[in-house]
Amino acid sequence: MNAPLENDLYLRALNREAVERTPVWVMRQAGRYLPEYKRVRAQAGNFMNLCSNPELACEVTLQPIDRFNLDAAILFSDILTIPDAMGLELAFETGEGPKFGKPIKTRADVDALPVPDPNDSLQYVMDAVSTIRRELNGRVPLIGFSGSPWTLATYMVEGGGSKDFSKVKGLLFSDPKTLHVLLEKNAQAVTHYLNAQVEAGAQALMIFDTWGGVLSPTNYQAFSLHYMQLIVDGLTRQADGRKVPVTLFTKNGGQWLDLMAKTGCDGLGVDWTMDLADARKRAGDTVALQGNLDPSVLYGSPESIRQEVKKVLHSYGDAPGHVFNLGHGIHQFVNPEHLTVMVEAVREFSTK
Numbered sequence: 001m002n003a004p005l006e007n008d009l010y011l012r013a014l015n016r017e018a019v020e021r022t023p024v025w026v027m028r029q030a031g032r033y034l035p036e037y038k039r040v041r042a043q044a045g046n047f048m049n050l051c052s053n054p055e056l057a058c059e060v061t062l063q064p065i066d067r068f069n070l071d072a073a074i075l076f077s078d079i080l081t082i083p084d085a086m087g088l089e090l091a092f093e094t095g096e097g098p099k100f101g102k103p104i105k106t107r108a109d110v111d112a113l114p115v116p117d118p119n120d121s122l123q124y125v126m127d128a129v130s131t132i133r134r135e136l137n138g139r140v141p142l143i144g145f146s147g148s149p150w151t152l153a154t155y156m157v158e159g160g161g162s163k164d165f166s167k168v169k170g171l172l173f174s175d176p177k178t179l180h181v182l183l184e185k186n187a188q189a190v191t192h193y194l195n196a197q198v199e200a201g202a203q204a205l206m207i208f209d210t211w212g213g214v215l216s217p218t219n220y221q222a223f224s225l226h227y228m229q230l231i232v233d234g235l236t237r238q239a240d241g242r243k244v245p246v247t248l249f250t251k252n253g254g255q256w257l258d259l260m261a262k263t264g265c266d267g268l269g270v271d272w273t274m275d276l277a278d279a280r281k282r283a284g285d286t287v288a289l290q291g292n293l294d295p296s297v298l299y300g301s302p303e304s305i306r307q308e309v310k311k312v313l314h315s316y317g318d319a320p321g322h323v324f325n326l327g328h329g330i331h332q333f334v335n336p337e338h339l340t341v342m343v344e345a346v347r348e349f350s351t352k
């Protein structure tokens with residue numbers, strides 16, 4: 001039996017219920033800007049060892065909760081665990097981004113891809129989820145996550161990170177049918193994976209569509225949003241007698257918040273390129289909004305961080321349904337004490 005939840009501000013805000021203060025967590029809150037993370041990462045030897053060791057993954061998940069008293073924990077893992085489980089051979093070289101030993105090159109590669117059973121080749125992720133949930137002991141809810149089918153496909157086809165997405169866009173415009181087959185498999189894999197995370201103890205879900213914003217409007221709908229819709233339709237939305245809220249985040253997707261809200265998700269992540277008042281107008285009133293401080297604000301002085309936090313809270317206003325976050329992941333070179341300033345400012349300025 002898991003302990004009852006002591007702090008459910010995050011879940012209530014996603015449900016657009018009134019809250020005493022605005023909950024706050026940070027994308028990439030566990031990571032290289034924290035000296036305590038770097039120590040555990042060095043102990044693990046490499047990034048995948050860290051992800052696949054439930055005790056170490058649990059330890060780094062809890063580090064930012066202990067240090068900053070955040071209102072939600074996020075599973076320490078990566079979106080690229082799924083393509084790795086499909087056989088693409090993920091590796092993280094030191095100082096470099098992710099690389100696949102066997103990227104997708106041909107239609108035959110796509111046809112040969114298995115849809116992984118999450119309780120087999122991804123069992124290590126589920127073990128991390130259940131370990132973290134137990135160790136959290138009800139302090140704050142645990143967010144499970146995955147990449148969107150399109151964002152996963154960009155890495156699978158490019159073979160790693162990319163600036164121009166030439167290979168995956170080349171495929172989109174030369175052989176869209178093959179890309180659709182790949183996206184369909186990714187959508188199935190993500191749906192099973194997220195449902196298994198809920199089964200293992202995740203209390204909320206987030207889908208990262210980091211690269212949806214590089215698509216044209218019609219292609220965004222056909223190649224990214226459509227597949228996120230399939231996932232939302234297939235997710236377990238209730239666990240332990242509580243709703244399991246789902247948040248969708250398309251970076252650079254502000255212009256599509258209305259379409260994203262129509263998927264039936266509970267929350268939308270907003271990056272810093274759109275004001276939250278405008279985001280609310282566009283998204284309508286059926287979803288909560290998460291965001292959206294520019295991550296670079298944390299390079300500024302404590303006083304300017306406080307002012308910028310105030311602006312974000314003010315742009316959202318007094319209505320319920322706001323989860324404070326950065327507009328994208330925290331940068332590697334940020335001083336962790338500046339994050340303390342941010343979190344304390346959110347508490348101070350949003351307390352009712």
Ligand code: 1CP
Pocket residue numbers: 026027028029030031032041047074075076077078079080092096097098145147160161162208210329
């Ligand atoms: O060497 C290291 O320690 C690796 C750095 C690192 C970390 C800390 C990577 C490699 N992944 C992670 C953890 C991670 N990744 C989390 C953990 C939980 C938390 O937020 O604290 C999450 C949610 C992710 C998700 C992720 N991975 C995304 C989507 C969110 C986003 O930031 O846009 C993406 C695009 C990735 C791919 C990835 N993994 C790692 C890197 C450096 C990258 C980006 C590669 C690129 O440049 O495209």
